[in-house]
Amino acid sequence: MIFEKLSELKIVPVIVINDAEKAVPLARALCEGGLPCAEVTFRTAAAADAIRAISQAFPNMLVGAGTVLTTAQADEAAAAGAKFMVSPGLNPEVVRHCRSRDLAILPGVCTPTEIEAGLALGLDTLKFFPAEAVGGVKLLKALCAPYGKVRFVPTGGVSAVNLRDYLSIKNVIACGGSWMVAEDLIASGDFGKISALTREAVELATFSPREAARA
Numbered sequence: 001m002i003f004e005k006l007s008e009l010k011i012v013p014v015i016v017i018n019d020a021e022k023a024v025p026l027a028r029a030l031c032e033g034g035l036p037c038a039e040v041t042f043r044t045a046a047a048a049d050a051i052r053a054i055s056q057a058f059p060n061m062l063v064g065a066g067t068v069l070t071t072a073q074a075d076e077a078a079a080a081g082a083k084f085m086v087s088p089g090l091n092p093e094v095v096r097h098c099r100s101r102d103l104a105i106l107p108g109v110c111t112p113t114e115i116e117a118g119l120a121l122g123l124d125t126l127k128f129f130p131a132e133a134v135g136g137v138k139l140l141k142a143l144c145a146p147y148g149k150v151r152f153v154p155t156g157g158v159s160a161v162n163l164r165d166y167l168s169i170k171n172v173i174a175c176g177g178s179w180m181v182a183e184d185l186i187a188s189g190d191f192g193k194i195s196a197l198t199r200e201a202v203e204l205a206t207f208s209p210r211e212a213a214r215a
Contacts, residue, residue, distance in 0.1 A: 002084045002104040003125045005062055006153065007173035010205035013198070014039045014066060014155065014178040015186070020049035022186055027054040027061060029191035033198025039086055039176060041066035042073050048080045055081025071097040078103055088129055090114050095121045106153055110134045115147055125151040125173065132157025137165045144171040163204050177201070
């Protein structure tokens with residue numbers, strides 16, 4: 001259900017937030033921009049409080065936790081209201097823990113060996129990370145050939161410039177990106193700009209199969 005929702009939204013805003021008080025206005029800006037979704041990364045001490053604040057203020061918003069490196073972080077994120085977990089790599093212990101708790105998890109992979117490790121753990125949807133640094137669209141297309149039934153969420157270097165290139169790959173259900181929620185915009189409280197960038201991103205992600213075929 002979580003991944004089906006992500007496939008409808010097409011974009012996962014990846015957020016680094018240092019002040020939990022900015023969480024609710026940030027979430028409101030995303031919703032006003034047409035994207036009721038957020039991945040709040042566990043890179044700051046404010047992450048859990050931010051997830052809790054967003055989940056309480058916008059219960060219908062799809063809120064996840066990013067940079068989940070341990071089972072303890074997964075538990076903390078879930079207690080705060082996170083509906084899905086995202087990690088930069090594939091840690092079997094974390095994956096098994098999340099699956100035992102019926103928590104959706106997107107571990108990061110970028111090689112055939114890692115993809116097969118994910119499949120062995122019962123996963124069919126994986127984060128392709130760090131997308132641009134490891135080969136981008138060209139590498140992902142090559143990986144999709146032998147792993148045609150695996151779904152991917154490319155993250156890392158995805159921007160307004162290459163968003164459609166990734167979304168045009170049939171195995172890609174959504175892309176993670178931070179260009180519409182840059183740290184400086186959050187820190188300065190420029191939520192109007194965040195809404196505008198989000199709206200532009202949503203428009204970019206909305207294109208017909210015919211356009212995708214040409215891309």
